[in-house]
Amino acid sequence: MHPIQIVFSExxxxxxxxxxxxxxxxxxxxxxxxxxxxxxxxxxAYLLLKEEVKRNEKR
Structure with a gap:
């Protein structure tokens, strides 16, 4: 498998x-x-954690 890199977030x-x-x-x-x-x-796993935050914000 190849590593994945995405844009840095502050x-x-x-x-x-x-x-x-x-x-x-x-x-x-x-x-x-x-x-x-x-x-x-x-x-x-990272994407799931981000989605969880979005779902919680909509409540």
């Missing part, structure tokens, strides 16, 4: 979800920060 909640899902903050060759996931399972 939002502390997003960063907490990153850690909870097993992801980490990494840097591109140009020195830009990104959210890094070793596999799709970590990425999916």
């Amino acid at each position: 939002n502390p909640i997003d960063q907490r979800h990153l850690g909870q899902s097993g992801g980490s903050i990494s840097f591109t060759a140009c020195g830009l920060p990104v959210f890094h996931f070793e596999n799709r399972e970590q990425f999916q």
Whole structure:
């Protein structure tokens, strides 16, 4: 499997979800920060945590 990288977020909640899902903050060759996931399972866990927040906000 290939690692997944997405755009870095300064939002502390997003960063907490990153850690909870097993992801980490990494840097591109140009020195830009990104959210890094070793596999799709970590990425999916991150997305689920973000969706949970959205659902709770709508209540």
